[in-house]
Amino acid sequence: MMHKSQLQVEAIHSGTVIDHIPAGQGIKILQLFRLVQTKEKITVGLNLPSQAQGSKDIIKVENTRLSADQANQLALFAPNATVNIIEDFEVVEKLQLELPEQVEDVFSCPNSNCISHNEPVNSKFKVRAVKDQVRFRCNYCEKSFHQDFMTF
Known part of the structure; x- marks a missing residue:
C-alpha cells in the first residue's frame, strides 16, 4: 500500500520537470520537443491524480533544459503547466509560460x-x-x- 507521502514518479538529479500537463497532452509534448531523440532518461507519468486538475501528466527529462522559448511553445498545449529546472535534486529555476502570439x-x-x-x-x-x-x-x-x- 502506498503512503500519502510516497512519490509516484522518481526525482531527477539534473534536468527539466514539466508538471501539471492536462491529462492526455503529455505524448504531444514529447513529440513537439522531440524529447525522445535526446537519448536522455525520460520519466513520463500519464493520468496521475491531481487535486487541482483531477488528473494530469508529468514529464521529467534528465540532463536537458528547456529554454524560455520552448516553455512558451509548451503553453500551446498546457498553458497552466509548470516548468522546473532541476540541479542536484533541487529546483533552481521556474520558467513562466506565456502563450506565443x-x-x-x-x-x-x-x-x-x-x-x-x-x-x-x-x-x-x-x-x-x-x-x-x-x-x-x-x-x-x-x-x-x-x-x-x-x-x-
Missing part, C-alpha cells in the same frame, strides 16, 4: 484545401486563448482550429 513551421494546417499544402511555404498560425482553450488561425486559409486538431 504566433507559431511558424511547427504544425501543418488541418485544412486539406489550404495553399500551405501545395506551395513551398512554412506554416504560420496566429495563436489565442479562448476560455482556457488554445485556438490557431492559419495565416493562409484564415480558418481557426482547436489545439486538438493540430498535428506536427
Whole structure:
C-alpha cells in the first residue's frame, strides 16, 4: 500500500520537470520537443491524480533544459503547466509560460484545401486563448482550429 507521502514518479538529479500537463497532452509534448531523440532518461507519468486538475501528466527529462522559448511553445498545449529546472535534486529555476502570439513551421494546417499544402511555404498560425482553450488561425486559409486538431 502506498503512503500519502510516497512519490509516484522518481526525482531527477539534473534536468527539466514539466508538471501539471492536462491529462492526455503529455505524448504531444514529447513529440513537439522531440524529447525522445535526446537519448536522455525520460520519466513520463500519464493520468496521475491531481487535486487541482483531477488528473494530469508529468514529464521529467534528465540532463536537458528547456529554454524560455520552448516553455512558451509548451503553453500551446498546457498553458497552466509548470516548468522546473532541476540541479542536484533541487529546483533552481521556474520558467513562466506565456502563450506565443504566433507559431511558424511547427504544425501543418488541418485544412486539406489550404495553399500551405501545395506551395513551398512554412506554416504560420496566429495563436489565442479562448476560455482556457488554445485556438490557431492559419495565416493562409484564415480558418481557426482547436489545439486538438493540430498535428506536427
